[in-house]
Amino acid sequence: MPPIPKPDPLGMPIPIGYLFALKVFGFFLHMVFMNLWLAGLPVAIALSRSRPRVSERLFVVMPFAMAFGINAGIVPLLFLQTLYPQFFYPATILQAWFWFLIIPLLLMAYTAVYAAAFGRWRIAASLIAAGLLTWIGFQFSAAMSLTARPERWPALFQIATSAGGVHGLTIYLDREALLRLGLMTGMALGTVGAFLTLLAEIDRKDPRFREEARPLVPILFTLGLGLFGLAGSQYVPMVTDRLPVALQLLAGASMPIACAAAWLYRARPGRATAIALAILQSGVLLSNATARQVVQAAELGAWVDLRQVPVRGEWGSFGMFLAALLIGLGVLGWILRTVWIRLWEAASRG
Amino acid sequence: MEYPVWVVPFLTAPMLIPLVAIPHVIVAQFAVGGGFLLADGVAWAYRHNRRDALDYLRDLARFFVLLTIVFGAITGVGIWWTIGLTSPESTSALIHVFVFGWATEWVVFVLEIVSAFAFYYLWDRLRPREHMAMGWIYAASAWLSLALITGITAFMLTTGRWTPESNFFAAFFNPSFLPQVLIRTGGSLAIAALWIGVHLSFRASEGLRDELVPRISRWAIAGMFLILIGGIGYFAVLPDHARLNVIRAPLLLIMTALNFGATLTALAAFGLGYLRGGRWINPPEAILMLLIGIVAITSGEFLREGARKPYRIERYIFSPGIRVAEAPRLQQDGLIAHSPWLQLYLRETMGLSEEELRDPARLPEPQKVRVGEALYVYHCSACHALDGYNGMRPLIQPWTPEMLADAVRHLHRTNPAMPPWLGNEAEREALIAYLIRLQQGGEP
Numbered sequence: 001m002p003p004i005p006k007p008d009p010l011g012m013p014i015p016i017g018y019l020f021a022l023k024v025f026g027f028f029l030h031m032v033f034m035n036l037w038l039a040g041l042p043v044a045i046a047l048s049r050s051r052p053r054v055s056e057r058l059f060v061v062m063p064f065a066m067a068f069g070i071n072a073g074i075v076p077l078l079f080l081q082t083l084y085p086q087f088f089y090p091a092t093i094l095q096a097w098f099w100f101l102i103i104p105l106l107l108m109a110y111t112a113v114y115a116a117a118f119g120r121w122r123i124a125a126s127l128i129a130a131g132l133l134t135w136i137g138f139q140f141s142a143a144m145s146l147t148a149r150p151e152r153w154p155a156l157f158q159i160a161t162s163a164g165g166v167h168g169l170t171i172y173l174d175r176e177a178l179l180r181l182g183l184m185t186g187m188a189l190g191t192v193g194a195f196l197t198l199l200a201e202i203d204r205k206d207p208r209f210r211e212e213a214r215p216l217v218p219i220l221f222t223l224g225l226g227l228f229g230l231a232g233s234q235y236v237p238m239v240t241d242r243l244p245v246a247l248q249l250l251a252g253a254s255m256p257i258a259c260a261a262a263w264l265y266r267a268r269p270g271r272a273t274a275i276a277l278a279i280l281q282s283g284v285l286l287s288n289a290t291a292r293q294v295v296q297a298a299e300l301g302a303w304v305d306l307r308q309v310p311v312r313g314e315w316g317s318f319g320m321f322l323a324a325l326l327i328g329l330g331v332l333g334w335i336l337r338t339v340w341i342r343l344w345e346a347a348s349r350g
Numbered sequence: 351m352e353y354p355v356w357v358v359p360f361l362t363a364p365m366l367i368p369l370v371a372i373p374h375v376i377v378a379q380f381a382v383g384g385g386f387l388l389a390d391g392v393a394w395a396y397r398h399n400r401r402d403a404l405d406y407l408r409d410l411a412r413f414f415v416l417l418t419i420v421f422g423a424i425t426g427v428g429i430w431w432t433i434g435l436t437s438p439e440s441t442s443a444l445i446h447v448f449v450f451g452w453a454t455e456w457v458v459f460v461l462e463i464v465s466a467f468a469f470y471y472l473w474d475r476l477r478p479r480e481h482m483a484m485g486w487i488y489a490a491s492a493w494l495s496l497a498l499i500t501g502i503t504a505f506m507l508t509t510g511r512w513t514p515e516s517n518f519f520a521a522f523f524n525p526s527f528l529p530q531v532l533i534r535t536g537g538s539l540a541i542a543a544l545w546i547g548v549h550l551s552f553r554a555s556e557g558l559r560d561e562l563v564p565r566i567s568r569w570a571i572a573g574m575f576l577i578l579i580g581g582i583g584y585f586a587v588l589p590d591h592a593r594l595n596v597i598r599a600p601l602l603l604i605m606t607a608l609n610f611g612a613t614l615t616a617l618a619a620f621g622l623g624y625l626r627g628g629r630w631i632n633p634p635e636a637i638l639m640l641l642i643g644i645v646a647i648t649s650g651e652f653l654r655e656g657a658r659k660p661y662r663i664e665r666y667i668f669s670p671g672i673r674v675a676e677a678p679r680l681q682q683d684g685l686i687a688h689s690p691w692l693q694l695y696l697r698e699t700m701g702l703s704e705e706e707l708r709d710p711a712r713l714p715e716p717q718k719v720r721v722g723e724a725l726y727v728y729h730c731s732a733c734h735a736l737d738g739y740n741g742m743r744p745l746i747q748p749w750t751p752e753m754l755a756d757a758v759r760h761l762h763r764t765n766p767a768m769p770p771w772l773g774n775e776a777e778r779e780a781l782i783a784y785l786i787r788l789q790q791g792g793e794p
Contacts, residue, residue, distance in 0.1 A: 003352075003354075003690030003691050003693070003694050004690075005352030005353055005690070006352060008442045008443065008446050009514070009673070010443060010446040010447060010514055011446070012446075013446060013449050013450065022453075063419075064467065067419050067420075067423065067463050067467075068460075068463070070423055070424065070427065071423065071456070071459060071460060071463060073427075074427065074452075074456050075453070075456060077430075078445065078449065078452055078453065078456070079449075081434070081441070081442065081445045082445055082446065082449050085438065085441070085442040085445065086352070086442075088434075089353055089434055089435075089438035089441070089442070090353060090354055090438075090691075092434065092435060093353065093354045093355075093356050093435055093438065094354065096356040096363075096435050099431070099435060100366070100431065100432065100435060102431070103370065103424060103425070103427070103428035103431055103432075106424050107420070107421070107424050107425075110420050110424060111420065114416070114420065154694060154698065157354065157691070157694060157695075158698060158699065161695055161699060162357055163357070163720075163723045163724055163726075163727050164355070164691075164692055164695040164696070164699075164723070164724030164725075164727045164728065165354070165355040165356065165357035165724075165727040165728070165731060166354045166355065166356050166357065167357060168356050168357075168358075168435075312446075312517070314449070314450060314517060314518055316517055316518060316519060317448075317449075317450035317451060317454075317517065317518035317519070318450050320450060320451075320454055320518075321450040321453045321454045321457070324454040324457045324458065325457050328457040328458070328460065328461055331461055331487060332460065332461060332464060335461075335464050335465055335468055335484065335487070336464070338468070338476065338480050338484075339468050339472060342472055342475040342476055342477075342480075343472075343475070345475070346475050
C-alpha cells in the first residue's frame with residue numbers, strides 16, 4: 001500500500017459534486033487560453049515569412065493569452081488541491097526541484113513572449129518561449145499522471161530519498177503524459193484555427209489578413225486532427241475502463257466534427273460559419289476537459305472514496321464567491337463592451 | 351506528518367518561500383498603490399486638460415501594468431507553489447478553510463488584469479470618463495485582492511476565535527486582519543510613491559515634477575499614517591509567543607528596528623516632498639528612498655513570518671507540519687508510527703522491522719543514529735539546515751551531551767519559538783544520538 005496521507009481532517013468545504021464541476025470549468029477555461037500559446041507560438045514562428053499578417057496577430061495576442069491562461073490555470077489547481085491534496089502534494093514533492101523550477105521557467109517564457117510581441121529578437125524569443133512552455137506543459141502532464149499513480153511513489157521515493165527526506169532532484173516522465181500532451185497539442189491547433197477564424201470574420205477591416213487566414217484554418221484543423229487521432233489511438237485504450245462510453249464517443253468524435261466544420265468554413269467563409277466553428281471547437285475542449293477530469297477522478301477513486309469525507313458546508317463563503325462572480329461578470333461585461341466599441345471606432349477611422 | 355519532507359541544503363525548504371514571496375509582495379504592493387496613484391493622476395490630468403501629464407502617466411503605467419501582470423501574477427502563483435512543496439499540511443488546511451476566498455480573489459484578479467490591459471493599451475482610445483473608470487476598477491480590484499490575501503496570511507499568525515468547526519468568516523476576520531490590511535494598504539501607497547519618485551526624477555520635466563511630487567506625497571503620507579495606526583494595532587493583537595519571539599530573536603529584533611527606521615525615514619522624505627515639491631527629488635536620492643522602502647517591506651515580511659513560530663498556523667499546526675491536536679498521540683505512539691513516508695524509508699531503505707520501528711532506542715548505535723537523522727529531517731529540518739540557515743551544527747557546537755539531551759527533552763521551554771518534542775521517548779533518544787554524532791563532526 002503506498003503511503004497516501006489521509007484526507008484533510010477539515011473535510012470538504014461543500015459537496016464534492018460542486019467542487020468537481022468548478023474544477024472541470026476551470027480546466028476548460030485554462031485550456032482555451034493555454035491552447036493559444038501551446039500551438040499559437042509554433043504556428044506564428046512557422047508562418048512568419050509565408051503569412052506575416054497571421055503571424056503578427058498571433059505574436060501580439062500571446063501576452064494576453066498567457067496572462068489569462070496562467071490566471072485561469074489557478075482554478076483547476078485550487079480545486080484539485082481541495083479534492084485531492086493527499087495525492088497532489090506527494091507527487092510534486094517527490095520531484096520538488098523540477099516542480100519549483102516551473103516558476104522561473106514560466107517567468108522567462110513570459111518575458112520572451114513579451115519580447116516577441118514587442119518585436120524584439122522575435123524568432124529567437126518565441127522559440128525560447130515555445131520550448132519552455134512545451135516543457136512546462138509536459139511536466140504538468142507528468143505531475144498529474146504521478147498524482148493519480150500512488151503505486152509508483154515508493155519506487156520513486158527510493159531514488160529520491162536522502163536520510164528519509166526527499167532531495168527533489170528526480171523527475172517523473174511517462175508515456176501517458178506524452179500522449180496527453182499530444183492530444184492537447186492537437187486540440188490546440190484547432191483552437192488557434194478557430195481563433196483566427198473569429199479574427200478574420202468579425203474584424204473585417206483587414207482583407208489581407210482574411211486572405212491569409214481563411215485557407216490556413218482547415219489546414220490547422222487537419223493537422224490537429226492528425227495529432228489528436230495519433231495520440232488518442234494510443235491513449236484511449238489505456239483509459240477505456242475509466243471513461244464512460246458516451247463520454248469517449250463525445251470527446252473522440254468532437255474533433256473530427258470540428259475539422260469537418262473547418263473545411264465547410266473554407267468552402268463557405270463568413271461570420272456564421274466562423275461562429276459555428278468556434279462553438280464546435282469549444283465543444284471539443286469542454287468534452288475533452290470533462291473526459292480528462294472523469295478519468296482522473298476514476299483513477300483516484302480507486303484509492304479514496306471522497307463520499308466518505310465529511311462536508312463542512314461552507315455555504316456562506318461559497319455565496320460570497322458566487323456574488324463576486326456575478327458582480328465581476330457585470331463589470332467585465334462593461335469593460336469588454338467599452339473596449340469593443342472603442343476598438344471598432346478606431347478601426348473605422350482607419 | 352503524513353507527507354514526505356523536501357530537504358533543501360543550506361537554506362531549508364521553507365526559506366524558499368520568502369525568496370518568492372518578498373519580491374511578490376513588493377510588486378503586488380507596487381500594483382495596489384500604483385493603481386490608486388495612477389487613477390488619481392489620470393483624473394487630475396483630465397480635469398486640468400494636461401496632455402503632457404497624460405503622456406507622462408502613460409509611460410509610468412507601462413511599468414506598473416507589465417510588472418503586475420507578468421511578475422506579480424507568476425510570483426503570486428509561485429508562493430502557492432512553494433508552500434505546497436514545503437508545508438503541504440498547512441497549505442491543505444489553508445485551502446480547505448479559504449477555498450472560496452481564493453476563488454473570490456481569482457475573480458478580482460481577472461478584473462485587475464482586464465482593466466489594467468484596457469487602461470494601458472487603450473490609453474488614447476477611451477473617453478476620459480471611461481479611462482478614469484478603468485483606472486479606478488484596476489485600483490479597486492488590486493486592493494480587494496490585497497485584502498483577501500491578507501485575511502489568509504493574517505490567519506496564520508492569529509487564528510483568533512476560529513476552531514476547525516467554525517467557518518470561513520471566523521477565520522478571515524481574525525484579530526490581525528484589520529491591522530495588516532491597514533499596514534499593507536499604507537505600504538502600497540508608500541512604495542508606489544517611492545517608485546514614482548524614481549520615475550519622475552528620470553523621466554519628467556521639472557515643472558511636472560513640481561506639480562506631481564506634492565500630489566503623490568499626500569497619498570504617501572496618508573499611507574504612512576495607515577502604517578502607523580496598523581502597526582500599533584498589529585503589536586497590540588500579536589499573540590504572546592509572537593511578541594516573545596520578536597523580543598528574543600536577535601534577527602527579528604534587527605528586522606523590527608530596520609522596519610521602524612525605514613518607515614520613519616520614508617515618512618520624513620514624503621513630508622519633505624510635500625513641502626518642497628519636485629525640487630528635493632533627484633535620481634540618487636529617489637533610488638535611495640526606494641531602497642529604504644524595499645527594506646521596510648522586506649523586514650516587515652520577515653518579521654511576520656518569523657514571529658509565527660512555533661506554529662505554521664497559530665494553535666493549529668506546528669512548524670514541522672504536525673497538527674497541535676495530534677501532538678499527544680504522537681508523543682505517546684511516536685512520530686514514526688504516524689509518518690508513513692518515514693516508515694517507508696526506515697523499512698525499505700534501512701530494512702528495520704516493525705518492532706525496531708517501535709523502539710529505535712534499542713537499536714545498535716550506528717542504526718540508532720541513522721534513525722535519529724531521519725527523525726531530524728522530519729521534525730527539525732523545516733527550520734534548521736545542518737550548516738546553513740539556522741544551522742544545527744554550529745548551534746549545538748558548544749553544548750555538552752547532557753545539555754543536548756536536556757534541550758531536546760524541554761524543547762519548547764528552551765526556546766518558545768520551538769515546538770515541543772513531537773515523538774516518544776525512544777525516538778528522542780535516537781535524535782539525541784544523532785545530534786551528538788553531528789556535534790562530533792561525524793556522519794551517520
